[in-house]
Amino acid sequence: MRGQALKGHLDGMLLAALENGPRHGYAIMESLRAGSDGQFDLPTGTIYPALRRLERAGLVHTTWSEEGGRRRRVYELTAGGRRTLDEERHAWAEFSAAVTALLGPQPRPATPRPVTP
């Protein structure tokens, strides 16, 4: 699953990846990959610029941390980021409920058809 369908929800998913605490870029990417059971294998080119945009929007806060001689940019949700995550989650719940109602598995017929030999 890639492309436009995914892109519209990237902000929300990135914010969700930070919900349980600060993470650096590669850890966010791994969490998206693992959390989606390998379905969301995004090219990095889309993740890092999206994180910078979220930072400009004031939804995440970044600091540089140095560990094992490697300098990493660490992302953390701001209060505004938490609010936006709640909104995105709410919007997704409504949207997916509507799509499931229309596209979901066909309901079983009320009475089972008689088995014909």
Place this chain on the structure above:
Amino acid sequence: MTGPPGTAGPAIESYLAEIAAGLTGPAGARRDILAELAAGVADAADAHRRTGLDPAVAAGAAIDEFGPPERVAAGFRAELAAAQARRTALTLMTVGPLTGIVWITAAVTSHVGRLAPPWEWAGLPADARLTTYLAGLPLVAAIGSILFTVAATGRLTRWLPSRPAVAAAVAAISLAAVDVVMLAALAILGATTPGRLAAFPLAAAGAASLARLGMAARAVRDCVSLDAVCPRVGG
């Protein structure tokens, strides 16, 4: 910066160099992006090495995972244009009022003999009020587009149109128009009322405007060139 010596490896070094070659924009933002990518690729290589790959193969797998360098660089173009736009707007926001203060000081102090606002200067053409309008309109446009650029590259970035570099260029052009009007007014004043005005404060104001014109020209060039290479939504 990429990690302990020997972990990056020549393949990753040259991959990062190719990405660096594809990035244009403010130096600080490019440095940040490259430092972050370097750590990310090194982390990816580590992850592949933990699955049992040898270091060279792991580095190659990390590079594949990040994608072709030109594509990675292209992904940052909109961000770099936004960084340039924001920087331009904040610079104009600082330089604008400073130039204004120099002009107001010049206007008040340049009347030989006593302090007087320019509209009380003897010999000033009666229609000098036109200058106020000619300079006032682009000044309002400049202030508006500066504020828009700051908002569009900051808190409101998810809601406002995605070409802030154009707004920043409009701000710089508007401010340049203010300077052109003021310089023209200064030239006319010099020609029509020779010897009646103190030269030094007005020369200082003229120099400030000339400097700001040069700055605006560079800002327009930077913003327009970065906006031109931005991928367009749906394009």
